[in-house]
C-alpha cells in the first residue's frame with residue numbers, strides 16, 4: 001500500500017497542509033508516500049493559462065521533485081489533456097501503485113471542484129481534501145445573516161476578526177520519510193518561454209518575500225502606484241502556483257513589519273492579500289462569475305463593440321495613448337503588468353473602446369505570469385463596473401491624466417514606448433503627430449460619454 005500527495009497549485013514543501021497530513025499518515029501507517037502532478041495542456045488552453053506560467057510550473061516542479069526525492073518521496077509527472085481525463089488516469093495510477101489514500105489541497109473554482117468530485121467518486125479509496133490556498137476558506141467569512149459579502153470593506157473587517165481567532169502559523173516541511181530516492185529531470189510539457197527574473201523554487205520565493213518585508217514594505221503605500229518604481233512585491237506568480245502560501249506571507253509580514261491600527265505599508269500590503277481572498281470567496285459563492293457572467297446581471301444587456309482592429313491595437317500597445325500602450329507592451333514583453341496599469345488599460349478597453357471586458361480578461365490570462373482566475377476576473381469586473389465592488393459606471397479613467405499623475409516624469413512610458421523616448425515630460429503624455437507613433441484611436445471625451453450612456457441604458461429602475 002502507498003499514500004499519495006497530489007500537487008496542484010501548491011508547488012511547495014514548506015507549509016503545505018495536504019503534504020503535512022500525507023506525511024503524517026504515511027509515517028503512522030508505515031507506508032511509502034508518492035507525489036504526483038498532472039499537467040493538463042488542453043485545460044490550460046481552455047483557461048488561457050499563459051505559456052510563461054506553464055514554464056514557471058515546470059521549473060517549480062523540477063525543484064519540488066528534488067526536494068521530495070531527498071525526503072524519500074518519489075515523484076511522478078503525468079500528462080492528461082483536460083480535467084475530464086483525470087479521474088480515469090488517476091484510477092489507473094491508483095491500481096498500479098496500490099494506493100490506499102489520496103491527499104490534496106482544495107481549490108475553489110467550478111471546474112476544479114467538479115474535477116475533485118469526479119475523482120472522489122471514481123476512486124475507491126479515501127480522498128482527503130484540505131484547506132490551504134487561502135488564510136480563511138470560503139464559507140468562514142459571512143455577514144450577520146450568514147450570507148457572503150459583496151463589498152470588500154466589510155469583508156476585510158470580518159476577515160480580520162475571524163483571522164484573529166485562528167492559528168495561522170505556517171507548517172514545517174516534513175522530515176525525511178525514507179532513504180532518499182533518485183531525483184530526475186522531468187519531461188517538458190510546454191514550449192519554452194522566458195521566465196528569467198522570477199523565483200522558480202520555493203527558496204527563491206521565500207527569499208524574495210523576506211527581502212520585500214524587510215526592505216520595501218514600509219514604503220509600499222507611498223510607492224505602489226507608480227509603475228516606474230519597484231514598489232510592489234512581485235510575488236503574485238509565486239502565490240498563483242503556490243510556490244508560496246498566504247500564511248507564509250502573513251507570518252513574514254508579522255515578524256518583519258509592525259502591523260498597526262493606523263495605515264502603514266504593512267497594513268496596506270495585508271489588505272492586498274485580503275483582496276486576493278475576497279475575490280476567491282466571490283468566485284466560490286457566486287459561481288456565475290466563473291462561468292463567464294457578470295456579477296451585475298443587468299450589465300449583460302450592454303451591446304459591446306466588437307471591433308477587432310481596436311482590440312488588436314490595444315493588445316499590441318498601439319492605441320496612441322502612451323500610458324495604455326506602455327502598460328500593454330510591458331505585459332506582452334515581460335508577462336507582468338503593474339497594478340495601476342492593469343486598472344488603466346482595463347478601463348480603456350471597456351470605457352474607451354467599449355469592448356467586452358471578457359475579451360480583455362482572457363487576453364490578460366494568456367499573457368500574465370501571475371494569472372489567477374479569481375483576481376483577474378475580479379479586477380476586470382471592477383474596472384468594467386460589472387462586478388462586486390465595481391467602480392461606479394460613470395467614473396471613467398482619463399488615460400492622459402492617469403499617465404501624468406502616476407508616471408509624472410514619463411520614465412515608464414519612455415522605457416516601453418521607445419518611439420517617445422526623446423519627448424519631454426509634458427509631451428510624452430500627449431505626443432505631437434509623428435510617423436512613428438499612432439494618433440489616438442478614439443476621442444476620449446466622446447468615448448467617455450458613450451460609455452456612460454451605454455451603462456445608463458441598462459441600469460435597473462429603482
Ligand SMILES: Cc1cc2nc3c(=O)[nH]c(=O)nc-3n(C[C@H](O)[C@H](O)[C@H](O)COP(=O)(O)OP(=O)(O)OC[C@H]3O[C@@H](n4cnc5c(N)ncnc54)[C@H](O)[C@@H]3O)c2cc1C
Nearest residue numbers: 232233234235236272275276339342371372375376379380
Ligand atoms: C484588470 C486586473 C487584472 C488582474 N489580474 C490579476 C491576476 O491575474 N492575478 C493576480 O494575482 N492579480 C491580478 N490583479 C491584481 C493585481 O494587479 C496584482 O495582484 C498585482 O499587480 C501583482 O503584483 P505584485 O505581486 O507585485 O502585488 P503586490 O502589490 O505586492 O500585492 C501582493 C499580492 O496580493 C495579491 N493582490 C494584490 N492586489 C490584488 C487585487 N486587486 N486582487 C486580488 N489580489 C491582489 C496578489 O497575490 C499580489 O501578488 C489584477 C488587477 C486588475 C485591475
